[in-house]
Amino acid sequence: MHIVHYITRLIIGGAQENTLLTVEDQHHLFGDRVTLITGPGVGPEGSLEQRARDGGLDLQLIGSSQRAIHPWHDWQTYRQLIRMLREMKPDLLHTHSSKAGIIGRAAAAKLKIPCVHTIHGSAFHYGQSPIAHSLYKNLERWAGKRTDKFISVCDSMTDQYVAAKVATRDKFVTVYSGFDVEPFLSPVRPPELVRAELGLKPEHVVIGKVARLFPLKGHEYIVRAAKEVIERCPNVRFLFVGDGILRPGFEEELKSLGLRDHFIFAGLVPPGKVAELIHAMDIVVHTSVWEGLARVLPQGLVAGKPVVSYDVDGAKEVIITGETGFLVPARAISELSAALCELASDPQMRNRLGKTGRLRFTDQFRHQTMTKQIRDVYAEVLNKKSSQST
Numbered sequence: 001m002h003i004v005h006y007i008t009r010l011i012i013g014g015a016q017e018n019t020l021l022t023v024e025d026q027h028h029l030f031g032d033r034v035t036l037i038t039g040p041g042v043g044p045e046g047s048l049e050q051r052a053r054d055g056g057l058d059l060q061l062i063g064s065s066q067r068a069i070h071p072w073h074d075w076q077t078y079r080q081l082i083r084m085l086r087e088m089k090p091d092l093l094h095t096h097s098s099k100a101g102i103i104g105r106a107a108a109a110k111l112k113i114p115c116v117h118t119i120h121g122s123a124f125h126y127g128q129s130p131i132a133h134s135l136y137k138n139l140e141r142w143a144g145k146r147t148d149k150f151i152s153v154c155d156s157m158t159d160q161y162v163a164a165k166v167a168t169r170d171k172f173v174t175v176y177s178g179f180d181v182e183p184f185l186s187p188v189r190p191p192e193l194v195r196a197e198l199g200l201k202p203e204h205v206v207i208g209k210v211a212r213l214f215p216l217k218g219h220e221y222i223v224r225a226a227k228e229v230i231e232r233c234p235n236v237r238f239l240f241v242g243d244g245i246l247r248p249g250f251e252e253e254l255k256s257l258g259l260r261d262h263f264i265f266a267g268l269v270p271p272g273k274v275a276e277l278i279h280a281m282d283i284v285v286h287t288s289v290w291e292g293l294a295r296v297l298p299q300g301l302v303a304g305k306p307v308v309s310y311d312v313d314g315a316k317e318v319i320i321t322g323e324t325g326f327l328v329p330a331r332a333i334s335e336l337s338a339a340l341c342e343l344a345s346d347p348q349m350r351n352r353l354g355k356t357g358r359l360r361f362t363d364q365f366r367h368q369t370m371t372k373q374i375r376d377v378y379a380e381v382l383n384k385k386s387s388q389s390t
Contacts, residue, residue, distance in 0.1 A: 120153055222238065226254075
């Protein structure tokens with residue numbers, strides 16, 4: 001079958017890595033004809049375009065495809081996508097991300113191409129202005145009528161979309177966002193060496209967060225909780241993996257608080273290096289206030305690390321308090337500090353929770369499992385279309 005994927009930008013991020021892995025698997029493992037359409041992967045997040053090209057994938061760029069709402073650029077993108085799809089004549093279009101999801105489903109509907117849309121994170125969410133929230137909710141309802149099947153990266157996304165009357169529950173299926181689990185099971189380089197390169201000592205307990213330093217990712221809550229954690233556990237060091245527009249402000253704030261020496265900023269790293277940095281951690285913390293199901297949660301668990309996460313969206317589907325880590329209320333500071341301190345002072349607990357997470361979730365989050373389930377969704381949609389036309 002010929003599948004076209006469309007995502008707004010191919011930057012370094014969870015939705016983009018999910019999409020690229022799906023395309024790679026369909027091309028290399030299943031022998032499908034696959035085309036990936038995207039906009040320019042520019043910005044401080046980094047780009048996955050070169051990886052796609054190096055992998056021999058059919059990568060097509062639309063220069064006007066960008067994240068920000070821009071009526072003229074969006075119209076240009078829609079018209080170009082129509083031209084490309086009309087020429088390619090794919091069996092199915094699979095859209096990813098909010099903007100591409102709206103434009104792509106509109107194009108598919110016009111050309112009567114079956115369409116599947118993945119919800120990596122809700123298009124309408126906390127932190128948006130009331131106007132943007134209402135706009136995206138109404139656009140999703142409009143696009144929902146033009147969607148043959150929704151793939152949710154967690155059950156929570158389905159619940160939110162059904163509650164918002166985007167579509168009925170029977171149009172949704174959950175497929176957890178897979179990744180290459182092997183580097184998380186077996187470190188490519190000794191964690192002791194990676195820690196030493198970061199200036200960490202054996203006695204340090206490392207609490208790490210993997211996320212872009214952008215709004216809604218929640219680094220500020222860790223900074224606010226750090227003072228109490230460090231007072232109770234002076235050997236704690238915080239490791240931020242990722243870069244972004246908020247980094248200078250965080251560094252200045254930490255200096256003013258006298259905590260700068262307790263924080264390490266690893267900066268932007270290639271996706272392949274994330275596993276070795278997680279292995280260098282003792283605890284993974286995730287404090288985003290909006291996320292479908294952050295990839296770092298299962299990545300931390302597969303690496304055998306306990307995870308402390310805010311209770312947002314799909315986090316509760318993998319973080320089980322007392323079993324795989326601690327789930328604390330979103331934006332809470334005292335509860336976050338308490339959970340981090342409890343784990344920092346108890347290596348036996350860290351080991352027990354980490355082992356449980358690895359056993360429960362490794363197979364579920366293999367990217368091969370994800371891709372097979374996605375292809376099953378395609379087969380269901382195409383078979384239904386075929387039966388309706390006969």
